[in-house]
Amino acid sequence: MASVPYNIHPWSHLDGNSGSPQWKKCIVCCKTGAFKLPTEFAHHLRNFHCSKEGGSYVCRYGVNEVCPSLPLEGVSDKDYEDHVARDHVYNGSDYRRGGVGLRMTQMGHGHMISPLVSGRKEPSIVEDQFRWTIYDASVNLPAVLNDPRLAKRETDFFTKTWGEAFEKKDVQPSPFLPEINGSHFERYLGKISDKYKIHAHGIEQLSKQQISDRLHSGALKSLKQLEKNRADLDQVPKIFMLPNFSLENPETFCAVFPWTQVEESKPDKNGNRQSCKLLQEKLSHYLDTVEVHIGEQISKRSEAFFHAMTSHDELQDYMQVTCRAIKQLRDKIHALEETLAKGSLKILKLTRSRTNYVKLHNKLKLISTVQQTQPTIQLLLSTNEFVGALDLISTTQEVLAQELAGIHSFRHLGSQLAELEKIIDMMLRADLVKYVTAELNRPITDLQALADEEKLVAIVLGMLRQRDFEFVDVIRDEAFTALKATIKQSVIEAVATADDVDAEGIVGSLADQMRLLNYTEWMNMLKNVFHNILVIVNRVMAFHTVVREVILIAAGRTRKGADVALLQSSDETLEENKDAEDEDDGDDDDIVPSDAEPGHEPLLHVSVTPGNASDDLDVMITESEYLATVQGLKKMLCAVCDHAHDRCVKLMVARAKDGFLEKLSSNEFVALSKVIEGFVTECERKCGRRSTSLRGSLLNQANRFVDRFHDERKTKLSLILDNERWKQADVPAEFQEMVDLISKSGKMQLPEKQRIDLSKKPAEFIVVNGEKFAVVGTVLMLLKMMVEYCECVDNIPAAAQDILGRLIDLLKTFNSRTCQLVLGAGALQLVGLKTISTKNLALASRCLQLIVRYVPYIKDHFKPKLYDKKHTLKNLDQISKDYMDHIDEISNKLVAIMEGLTESYVIKWDAKAPMPSSCFRSVCKQMTKFHEVIIDVLPQHQVKVIFQRIHKSFVNLLRHQLLTLNVINDGGPQTGMVNADIVFYENNIKSLKGVEDVIEGMQSVWTNQVKS
Template sequence: MATVGVVRNSSVSWRRCSVCQDSGSFKSPRDFCRHLRDFHCTKEGGSFVCRYGSTGVCPSLPVEGVSDKDYEDHVVRHHVYGNTASRDKGMSSARSEQYDLQIANSSHTQEPSVVQDQHKWTVYQSSINLPALLNDPRLSKRETDFFTKTWGDSFENTLILPSPYLREITQSHFEKYLHKTSTRYKKHQRLKALPEKADNSQISETSKQFSGGHIKQLEKNREELEQVPKIFMLPNFTLDNPDTFMAVFPWTQVEESRDATGRKQSSKLLQEKLSHYLDIVEVQIAKQISVKSDAFFHAMSSHEKLQDYLLETCKAVKQLRDKIHEIDTTLARGPLKVMSLTKTRSNYVNLHNKLKLMSTVHQTQPTIQLLLSTNEFVGALDLISTSQEVLTQELAGVHCFRHLGSQLAEMEKLIEKMLQADFVKYAMSDLNRPVTDSQVLTQEEKLVAILFGMLRFHKFNFIEVYKEEVCATLKSTIKQTVVEAVAVVDDINTEGNVSSLADQMRLLNYPLWMDLLKTIFANLLVILNRAKEFCAVVRDVVGIAAGRTKAPTPISSPTVESSKNLEEASHLHVSVSEEVDVMVSDGEFYKLGSGLKEMLCTVCDHAHDRCVKVLAARAKDGFIEKLNSTEFVGLSREIEQFVQDCGSVCGRRSTSLRGSLQSQANRFVNRFHDERKTKLSLILDNERWKQADVPSEFQQLVDHIRKTGQLSLPEKKIDIDSKPSEVLIIEDQKYVVVGTVLLLLKMVVEYCQLVDDIPSACPDILTRLIDLLKSFNSRTCQLVLGAGALQLVGLRKISTRNLALASRCLQLIVFYIPLVKTHFQAHLSAKQVNMLKHFDQISKDYKDHIEEIDKQLLAILDSMFEVQLSKWEVKPPMPSNCFRSISKQIARLHEAIVDLLPHKQIQDLFKKINKSFKSHLRLQLTRLGVNNNGGPQHGLVTADLAFFSGNYKTLKGLEELAHDFNDVWEPR
């Protein structure tokens, strides 16, 4: 904002700050005002305090501060022109007021307040604006540099790939057209080079052929085109040339206009002139197209016909050349020569084959030695078989080969023994490798060669041999694992009666023994996986040998490979089949398949049996039975995982280890149940049947069940600030309970969680849980309804509040019984589902118990009604003492149970109480002979009933029962 007349005098106050010595001089009053706001002003609450003074306090501004606008006026009046003489000399009073107003408005509206906006970013804090940054001519890639610096390298121009549906046009597509038009173009250039006189004569001669109107039109078009500058018609016209650009867009003429209005007008005129040139060219092009349209379409139609003619001609030429080539090939090339050479070639071939056959048979023994050295047993056997066949058929009677047949038979027997020995050696070396070796099967090529050789001899006993080796390896692996585990433990005392390895293993504590068991399982799985991989290789080999499986790349066809070796070694010309020779019949194929499966199942069962021995050795002296829930669940999970892994190996679950675990689980469940049943009995014997505070862990338990829908214990959270609550809240229902039922609820959840951890023991756990719930129900009935708590804990009497608490506790268990039933149903088999009927029976028993408690509460008041009404006489004063006593007892009962039982149950109970009261009252009125005849006694009874119904209005939730006393009179 431009400031209004300011007297630039050295005596003005805004030139320099009198407090800040290094501030320098200010160029305008606005800079001085900004300096005072930044460095000599503070904001206290909503007021501004001026600190411009030698002691940090302004002498002319109140210490308590003023508003923002008053602060601006104060700065202008007292600090910008504090010298009155200079102010009067520089400007008049009216001009001074206008100046002050402009300074205040400028600082208040346009510039940020340093005090008020000191924590906000404003445009005045920026060092450079965005247009200047984007249009910096010194940056070669300013768009990429700016945006990638702010938004990352991915914010760049993406490369647009060519469309696969559009053909890419190159210069080669126009070569044919340029070649065709080059002649016309040269002719056009020659015509342009003729003298201007010839052009004028040609033009005058041509103009005679047109009418006068047409000539005028041509001249008019020429005149319009002449308006366009010649520079646009040049063949080398390009705006990249600076001279061309300056000629088309004369920027210097625009710059000569100094004022903004002239510059805009010059630019607009230049734009309109270029647009006018463009319109002229477009109009002329349109005219030329309209004139030549007929000739253009005619040329296009002729071109298409010409293309069709050329295509038909090419087809005819191709057919003709194919026929000529076929005749030349079949009829004209030396058929006579072929006929003459066929007989000669046949003779040479027969002679050559016979000589090659003899040479190959002569090299049979060295070739067999070479094949055996490379484990090509099948190749050697095939070579022996082929050689013997050749000797008996094609080379029969040759004297030099008379002993070769017996030698080959001896070599065949030797190969059979070698195969047996090599297989045993391979099985031992492969199975006894360290368990840390990650490779499942080693030297697979050697195994395949041995298997093909044994199948070639029809020796199928290798499955039994391998099974024995696996069983021996499993036993030695377990023993070695136990020895290593015991050896690394330093605190085991091996002296005394520790005589065997099992005794030493019993000295391990639970964590060390679990680590040992996990290691045993892992090592056994390594051996079993090796056996599984062996069976897979054998199955593939048998399938290939039986012709049922195509030979994969690692296991090539043995017949083809041996024949190739035979051909390479001795160039024997025999017919070699490209398919595998069938060495195994269908019956043998199925027998070997079932044998492999049975072998896997047998070794898995053997592994389970060895693990059962380990488990039984450690289970002595009740070690496993004494484990806590967490430890036994961990053991169960490890065994279940091992059983599943073994099942994935052999395809069948073994039962020995699961049976041993089941027996241990039954013992564990018995101990688990006995501990909790004993604990519950002890707690019930000490229960005083008073309201107990609910710890936060029980509220978290019910909340966890409600959120997840699963009966499981939540994760323990250490919350120091959590305090016990008075009631247990479940789905907006308040349960006032005793401490015993809270522990029972936790026990029920533990039983459900135990089922999740040990699913195999589900029927046994269900039976134990039913027994626990029945025990709680029966003991509660004995202690409360049977008044057993009077002797055990020394209660004076069983009050109505004790009865209501017991009823509410039973209702809490009834609420969770359906959830428990659903939880167990998911773990029971189809044959065991009928066990769920026990939950229905226990739920019915609990509900019957609740009804008995309600009947007991009703019986208490019923006996009181009978006693009180038997003494009642209809005489003043009213209300009578009898009705007063009855109302007091009803109020006490309501007060005792109103915060314990739900509202619906309280209403039902008091309806029954009213019914009992009216029954006793009706009998007493009949006995006294009082009728509803409007007499004095009827009035007295009505007064007592009004008092009695009035007391119901004071009881919360029972107001509607106050009008239910009209049927106490016997009908007339």
């Protein structure tokens, strides 16, 4: 409601000189000429300038919504209608002098005002406002003071009506009057003592008989009189003699006036009831009886009465003397008062008055200031000074409760300010939602962190001032909505711009349309989604930074010291978990907790006055609230990142519904994995916490990819092994480049294609750190597969455990299949080999040795990425052991082959000419041939060990044969022949490369031989 200008009195229209009727316009609403009838103006006052409080109506038509002619506590509906008609619709004098009055009658849903002619002759407020009339009296004071119910009347009548100072006070004894005691009556007692003695002596002179007669006769008379009086008084009911007799008591009243008798009596001819007359006569008789006895009692004491009358004149003289003394005393007191007391008292009075005037002036200034509270609050709110407005409301409430308590004009201001505070709370929330929504939904191309940052600061400070910490939830919820809208918009744009997708012709959901995108289009869409999400996350980061700075100010803390300690403690659990993972995983993807972008400075650079914020701002929140709010901000940022990941998971699940992701090639899936891993890492760097949902979804897809990846290679390896003829294969240049790169870098990785020299001819051996390996083609493919598994785990580190398990399965498959095909002679049937030759065995052994050579590289490559290192690495160690056992088995097989050949020749040998014998010739020939086969395949140390075992076996066989032939070392012809064969054997073995020192002496064949 608009307020009335202070320079216009709202009741100036009551002036008799006014040109137009007062009901023509409303001074408060400034509506002139808007009312054609008095009824319209009366309706307007009831609808817009009247309030109902309880069952009373309060008129608000006046300055500051206060009507000067109606009680503030309100009146009834009828009195309100009369008040409007008398004081507002018509001039007061016209209304009282018989003019037209108004009576409001209820008609349906509205009111109808009908004019009535009033004959009341009451004084005019305008003409007689300075003259007191009988109508100004509100109560008859004599009637109140002479109230017969004085005993029941409240004792605080004067206090309630005229104030606390108007109360009964005990009269204190005057310090100027002496205290009366027994000594003041000694003169009087001495004066009457002689007369009293004469009186007492005269009584003693009477004879005892006279006294007895007098007493007897007097007693008789007294007894007779008492009996007569008692008989008369017995006629009066005892109820009238009770000390608590009161007709106000219903039981007493019914006992005195028996209404049942009155009702049952029949009226006489004149219509009067006889019982009433009888009752009246009976009561009159009781009254007469009592009055007679009272008169007798008075007559008996007439002597004392006349004695008092004779003393009256003497008392009058004494009174006159006393009055003259009192008059003289008063004259002296007045003289003293005029001379000594009045001036000093006047000074004290003036000083007290001045003090009161100063207090009144200050109080009026305070009232004037409080009156400007609401306009000032509106001004502060218009400039987003929420804290200033709230502080002003709080201060005003304190002033109203302490310094302006009891001011009648401010009785509603406290509740109005409380309602205004609630409105400010709603404004803060609405403005925050509007601001956050506008900031988060700005175009993606707008890279500005925050626009109009000061408004956010003011809103958050205002909410902190009100202990409202829901701004964290508001930012989080709006961020969720913005992320959802951004992802949806990105998908729509990708579908709309796709060349081979007719979005208009497709009937289905957006997910169905998205599934029609090819890999390139879908990857571009996914990259765009990730970019847009990161833009939203950056904006949430900006909110996080600004709000945290505001919280620091509200808590009275600085950026240095306490806040840093808090942030460290808030991330303590995360850091401990990360350190534990680093201890187990080695070089894993580190996550550095960070609350802001690199190079992103705090956005809060405003100095705040009351309502803005400042470093010296009063502390608004407690330490516990500060800690809880900062933790909530941290959780909010993590929740936004987690929600973004969840939305991306839904996007991937929708695209993978038709097996799209499972059909990707290795390079395509690796590219997808890198994009997702980069996005997840960036989000983790921003929020400072590891996210699992998107990684988990990628891991599920990676597991399917790894299954297909492994099945393809396992099937390929099985097919190659089934077709392997176990012959030495040439080594292409790309394989040599691969092992050289591995040896140089220490990591399992494939060389870049542009670095491979395709002009190089294939080599006979593959060289690893200078050591030659003769291998079959299958092991080269297996070695490349091993590198591919290692590169796969680099691209999909989350699936490291699963990938290593598949690689171990692949190595086991190669080992077992090699054993079946070579040692088990399975290749004879599969590829049609005639026999498993020594070279086949040697090549198989050498291939196994090459694989074992790279098992430590695999171990080092996978170790940083495994979460269960001990168990998985133990499996790798077991693989190495299985391969070495297989190599030993092949070595044993080679030795067994040679042992069988030498045994077949030795058992036919005899010490006969010619020398060297054909048996020794054949043995040496087979050993030479065996040496030629394995020397170029197996390493020299292994060849040496094999020949040592073969030689030892040959010596044992020869010794056994000599015992069988009963040839002893007796220096005879047979001994010479044996020695000739042995020398031939020694010379032949010593001519073989790498086994020259195998022969330690053949004289051991004669061990345990006795000369005959």
